[in-house]
Amino acid sequence: MARFIAEIxxxxxxxxxxxxxxxxxxxxxxxxxxxxxxxxxxxxxxPEVLAQRPELRERRAWEFPLELLDPVARHARRAGLEFGAxxxxxWAVDELAPVVDFFKVASYELLWHDLIRACAxxxxxxxxxxxxxxxxxxxxxxxxxxxxxxxxxxxCVSGYPAPAEQCNLAVIATLRERYGCRxxxxxxxxxSAVVERAVRRWDASDIELHVDLDGTGxxxxxxxxxxxxxxxxxxxCRRDDADPEGPLPMDGDGVKRPMPVxxxxxxxxxxxxxxxxxxxxxxxxFAAA
Numbered sequence: 557m558a559r560f561i562a563e564i565x566x567x568x569x570x571x572x573x574x575x576x577x578x579x580x581x582x583x584x585x586x587x588x589x590x591x592x593x594x595x596x597x598x599x600x601x602x603p604e605v606l607a608q609r610p611e612l613r614e615r616r617a618w619e620f621p622l623e624l625l626d627p628v629a630r631h632a633r634r635a636g637l638e639f640g641a642x643x644x645x646x647w648a649v650d651e652l653a654p655v656v657d658f659f660k661v662a663s664y665e666l667l668w669h670d671l672i673r674a675c676a677x678x679x680x681x682x683x684x685x686x687x688x689x690x691x692x693x694x695x696x697x698x699x700x701x702x703x704x705x706x707x708x709x710x711x712c713v714s715g716y717p718a719p720a721e722q723c724n725l726a727v728i729a730t731l732r733e734r735y736g737c738r739x740x741x742x743x744x745x746x747x748s749a750v751v752e753r754a755v756r757r758w759d760a761s762d763i764e765l766h767v768d769l770d771g772t773g774x775x776x777x778x779x780x781x782x783x784x785x786x787x788x789x790x791x792x793c794r795r796d797d798a799d800p801e802g803p804l805p806m807d808g809d810g811v812k813r814p815m816p817v818x819x820x821x822x823x824x825x826x827x828x829x830x831x832x833x834x835x836x837x838x839x840x841x842f843a844a845a
Contacts (some may be wrong), residue, residue, distance in 0.1 A: 557755075557764060557793065557794060558709040558754075558755045558760050558761060558762055558763050558793065559588040559589060559740075559761065559762045559763070560586060560587045560588055560589070560762075560763050560764075560765070560786070560790055561587065561588070561589040561590070561591055561640070561762055561763065561764040561765075561837065562578075562579075562582035562585075562587040562589070562590045562591070562637075562765070562767045562786070563590075563591050563593075563764050563765060563766045564578055564579075564582075564591065564592050564593075564767060565592070565593050565766055565773075565775045566593060566615075566619075566620070566773070566774040566775045567766070567767065567768045567769065567770055567773025567774060567780070568592065568620060568624075568628075568773075568774075569772070569773060569774055570617070570619070570620065570621055572627060572628070573623050574769060575624065575631075576628070576631050576643050576807050578630055578767065578769045578783075579628070579632050579635050579637060579770075580627060580635055581767075581783035581791060582635075582637065582767055582783060582786065583635040583636050583637050583790045584783070584787070585783045585784070585786040585787035585790060586786065586787055586790030586791065587637060587684065587767075587790070588636075588637065588638060589637055589638035589639070589640060589657075589658070589784065590632050590637045590638075590639060590640070591639075591640040591641060591642065591660060591661075592620055592628070592640075592641045592642070592645065593620065593641070593642045593644065594620055594622075594625075594641050594642065594643050594645075594648040594651065595619060595620075595643075595644035595645065595648065596616075596619060596644075596645065597612065597613065597614065597615050597619065598650075599615045599644045599647075599831070599832075600612075600615075600643035600644055600662065600689070600826075600832070600833055600834070601832060601833050602830075602832040602833065602839050603779070604839060604842040604843050605833070605834065607771075607842075608842055608845060611844055617774065618774045618775070622651060624763060625651070625652075625655055626655065629655050629656070631815065636758060638657045638658065639655070639656055639657050639713060640657055640658040640659065640660055640683070641655075641656050641659065642659070642660045642661065642662050643659065643661075643671065643674075644662070644665065644831075645671075645672065645831070646671065646674050646831075649671070649674040649675055649678065653678045653680065654691070656680060657681070658680055658681040658683060659675040659678070659680050659681070659682050659704075660682070660684075660685065660749055660764075661675060661682070661683070661684050661685065661697075662685055663685040663686060663687030663688055663689065663712050663714050663742075663825075664687075664688075664714075664821075664824070664825045664826055664833060665825070665826045665831065666684060666685070666687075666688075666689055666693060666694075666697050666704075666825070667693060667696075667697075667825055667826060667827070667828045668827070668828055668831045669696065669697065669700035669723035669828060670828075671754065671788050671826075671831060672697055672700040672701050673700050673701075673719070674682070675701075675704065676700070676701045676702060676703045676704035677703060679703070679704070679705050679707050680704070681704065681705045681706040681707075681708070682701055682704035682705070682706070682707055682708070683707075683708045683709075683710060683762070683764075684697055684698070684707070684708070684709050684710065685710045685712045685730070685742045685764075686710060686711060686820045687712035687713060687714030687742065687818060688713055688714050688813070688814045688822050688825060689812065689814070690812065690813055690814070691730075691734070691812045694709070694731070694735075694812065698735055699819055706737075706738070707735075707737045707738070708734060708737060708738040708739070708740060708761065709731050709737060709738070709739045709740075709790060710739070710742040710762065710764055711724075711725070711727045711728050711731060711739065711740070711741055711742070711812075712741070712742035712744070713744060713745075713815050713817065713818060714744065714779050714817075714818045715744055715815070715817030715818055716744055716778070716779045717744055717745055717746055717777070717778040717779045718743075718744040718745045718779070718815075718817055719745070719817060720747050720750050720805065720806045721805040721806060722724045722751065722808075722815040722816060722817050723750050723754075723806045723808065724806075724807075724808030724809065724810070724815060724844060725741065725750070725753055725754050725757070725758050725806055725807050725808060726758065726807050726808050726809060726810030727797075727810055727811070727812050728740070728741060728754065728758040728759070728760055729750065729758060729810060730810045730811070730812055731812065732759075734780055738761035739760065739761060740760040740762030740764065741754040741758075741760045741762075741763055741764070741765055742762045742764040742765075743763060743764065743765040743766075743779075744766070744779040745779070746778055746779050746780065746781055747766075747784075748785070748788065748789045749806070750806050751763055751765070751789050751793065752789065752792050752793055752799075753799070753804060753806055753807070755793045756793065756799040757799050757807070758807075763793075763829075765779065765781050765786065765817070766779050766780045766781060767781050767782070767783065767786060768780040768781070768782065769782075769783070772784075772821065813825050823835050823837070823838040824838065827839075841842055
């Protein structure tokens, strides 16, 4: 059975009571792990971009208060959940290392090898999400992850939401055969059918999905799951009935490449030189303005 990782993201709303309720709901729904995102907006975007994009500056309200880290981690474990986090700055790796059971590097940071190396150097298990990436880019990220306690790759389509017909789930097998490690699916489709197919046909080791408690989380969007939807899907993945025979549109061709829904965000990945978004060549227009 795949491990379900509840990505709380920024749906904690900076509130300890809400976060505990969300963790309890995820555990009750069948998740085996929960994960937060730890960032400062200044770690995510280049200054010239923040200066011109007020909606990005507003994401400061999404930042997780570090003073809540220990109580949230303790509560997650009491609920029976492994506890992990995605750092978006090198400083965050140092803050998280004593607290987390695993690290995860997001798709937007896959090119930033200094961050991957810092996570791997802790010896903690490491998950790399591969949205928007080519196989060459995944090759380089896997090499940078050498030394991690255990490596897991997540096939991902970074569309919010991701259309089912672009999920290309056969890439799960492509990555498993190429790297010989655990390979799962980071879901943005919010489709139970897609997740069930990833588990039952493609043997995904892990399923990561974004969970919101009640639809009022900061990270609003169609890619979020409710705890009730999560519970129904984890239950469905445990059934013993046969998976549909023959290929489905969501299976795709197994070629790892950016899908059409991802193309607009490819230039908005973190640049390897400084870990800031977007890539240097994309920042030129902001600097000129």
